[in-house]
Amino acid sequence: MFELMAHFLLPNTPLHEWALDPRDAVALQKRLASRVSQTDDLPETVTLVAGIDVGFEEGGDITRAAIVVMSVPEFSIVEHRIARIPTQMPYVPGLLSFRELPAVLEAISMLERTPDLFMVDGQGIAHPRRMGIATHLGLWLERPTIGVGKSRLCGQHEAVPDHKGGWTELHHRGECIGAVLRTRERVKPLYISPGHRISLETSIKWVMGCLTRYKLPEPTRQADKLASRKPGATVALEPHIL
DNA sequence: GCGACAG
DNA sequence: ATCTTGTCGC
Numbered sequence: 001m002f003e004l005m006a007h008f009l010l011p012n013t014p015l016h017e018w019a020l021d022p023r024d025a026v027a028l029q030k031r032l033a034s035r036v037s038q039t040d041d042l043p044e045t046v047t048l049v050a051g052i053d054v055g056f057e058e059g060g061d062i063t064r065a066a067i068v069v070m071s072v073p074e075f076s077i078v079e080h081r082i083a084r085i086p087t088q089m090p091y092v093p094g095l096l097s098f099r100e101l102p103a104v105l106e107a108i109s110m111l112e113r114t115p116d117l118f119m120v121d122g123q124g125i126a127h128p129r130r131m132g133i134a135t136h137l138g139l140w141l142e143r144p145t146i147g148v149g150k151s152r153l154c155g156q157h158e159a160v161p162d163h164k165g166g167w168t169e170l171h172h173r174g175e176c177i178g179a180v181l182r183t184r185e186r187v188k189p190l191y192i193s194p195g196h197r198i199s200l201e202t203s204i205k206w207v208m209g210c211l212t213r214y215k216l217p218e219p220t221r222q223a224d225k226l227a228s229r230k231p232g233a234t235v236a237l238e239p240h241i242l
Numbered sequence: 243g244c245g246a247c248a249g
Numbered sequence: 250a251t252c253t254t255g256t257c258g259c
Binding site: 053054056057093094096099122123124128144147149150151153154155 | 246247248249
């Protein structure tokens, strides 16, 4: 699906191109931020939703990205890929995309099908400069993305209703940048924010629509399992009762 | 200056 | 994120 991407760097961008100096990375984020859209621009019918997660091996020397493409509303895995590349950047709060996207893009390039929507672990616009990893990926692909974070990067919010589906807005510097959503009763809420080409309302709708019996939406949960799995580990069966 | 800080 | 043992619960 390379030909469908609108790159800000070339398709085969060398890894070192992502290893920017923190100052340059921040400057790039500020420039890209103006291109982000929160206007819904999804296919009429969304059939394939991708979940993306990243893990590390070899004490952090190897970055492993996992992508799982699921059909909705069946939630059956259509395709899944794992990419491993040398880690190029250290973890710096606010610059996560520069560290993890190279591996994510490698995994996406291995795909045979083109997802209609991408759910990325981490923030979308709920970021100091509105450029979380989900947003950066959305801009790179020029496709709808949603940020699904397990914890907060920035912003403030009120108490989150205890029932499944309950949520409250996440604010930062006077603007609503996302929602803190209770995806499961008595379980720590998720930080949902638009990545690109999608609104907050629609983002919440899709996350809720992809929930089964767990805290994480199914595409993300499946990607999580793949990303955290060791190279040759065996897949465990699970009773599929909904 | 001090504290916070996705994964 | 990763390291790392046991433990509570369905």
